Amino acid sequence: MLTLHQYHLSPFNEKIQRMLNYKGIPFEERYWLLGDRKKVEAFNPTGKLPALEHDGHWVCDSTDMAHYIEQTFPDKPLIPDDPALRGMVHVLEDWADESLYFYEMHLRFTTPGNQERNIPRMVANEKSFLRWFLPKVIPGGIRKITRTQGIGRKSLDQLLVDAERHVCAVDGMLNQGDWLVADQLSLADLAVYAMFQCFRDADNANAILQRYPSVIDWMARIETTTSGNEGK
Numbered sequence: 157m158l159t160l161h162q163y164h165l166s167p168f169n170e171k172i173q174r175m176l177n178y179k180g181i182p183f184e185e186r187y188w189l190l191g192d193r194k195k196v197e198a199f200n201p202t203g204k205l206p207a208l209e210h211d212g213h214w215v216c217d218s219t220d221m222a223h224y225i226e227q228t229f230p231d232k233p234l235i236p237d238d239p240a241l242r243g244m245v246h247v248l249e250d251w252a253d254e255s256l257y258f259y260e261m262h263l264r265f266t267t268p269g270n271q272e273r274n275i276p277r278m279v280a281n282e283k284s285f286l287r288w289f290l291p292k293v294i295p296g297g298i299r300k301i302t303r304t305q306g307i308g309r310k311s312l313d314q315l316l317v318d319a320e321r322h323v324c325a326v327d328g329m330l331n332q333g334d335w336l337v338a339d340q341l342s343l344a345d346l347a348v349y350a351m352f353q354c355f356r357d358a359d360n361a362n363a364i365l366q367r368y369p370s371v372i373d374w375m376a377r378i379e380t381t382t383s384g385n386e387g388k
């Protein structure tokens with residue numbers, strides 16, 4: 157049996173959930189609280205989630221999980237064999253995980269209006285002290301991360317210009333077909349989708365998405381093709 161261990165509201169959950177849904181592989185979900193960090197570190201020393209447990213075997217990074225799933229359950233492939241296409245899928249997945257991720261996180265959890273709505277959702281299941289305390293420290297903690305990464309040093313206006321350039325890039329890629337790489341759904345679509353799905357929870361980023369109907373249609377296509385029990 158597969159168990160996906162997750163924190164609430166992480167885009168990386170959705171990338172893996174949709175991959176498993178598409179391949180028709182049943183899995184259980186276990187959600188951990190931010191207050192459970194020590195228990196999480198017992199199976200993943202980085203303290204990060206998601207983590208995948210498969211009959212006692214652990215995989216602890218969503219990219220590693222995606223490759224593990226693809227190797228273990230090769231039907232309905234999501235990572236192409238062709239080296240050029242495989243390279244393109246890798247580059248797009250890495251762009252989503254290592255660039256778009258910081259935009260969605262910064263916009264959802266540190267910008268006015270979005271922060272007040274999304275942080276309570278993130279901590280809704282924590283014990284009462286942490287439900288009170290975490291909203292006071294999470295925005296500052298995330299700002300520290302994005303300042304170190306770089307984007308957190310830009311003005312909000314500049315960040316939104318960048319975000320629109322990213323959405324526009326996907327819009328441009330969709331001029332050539334229904335999916336980002338070649339003519340079929342791949343891990344690249346799921347990774348980028350997962351970040352744009354989080355953009356929807358930030359009013360300023362969602363307004364950008366809404367200006368690109370081909371991107372909205374592509375997101376709907378992914379939802380139809382990979383639906384299951386995701387979205388918690």
Ligand SMILES: N[C@@H](CCC(=O)N[C@@H](CS)C(=O)NCC(=O)O)C(=O)O
Nearest residue numbers: 166167168203204205206217218219
């Ligand atoms: N590269 C990792 C990133 C996972 C990640 O950053 N997860 C966040 C939640 S969105 C996390 O666990 N944060 C807690 C922490 O950094 O301590 C992956 O692809 O799985």
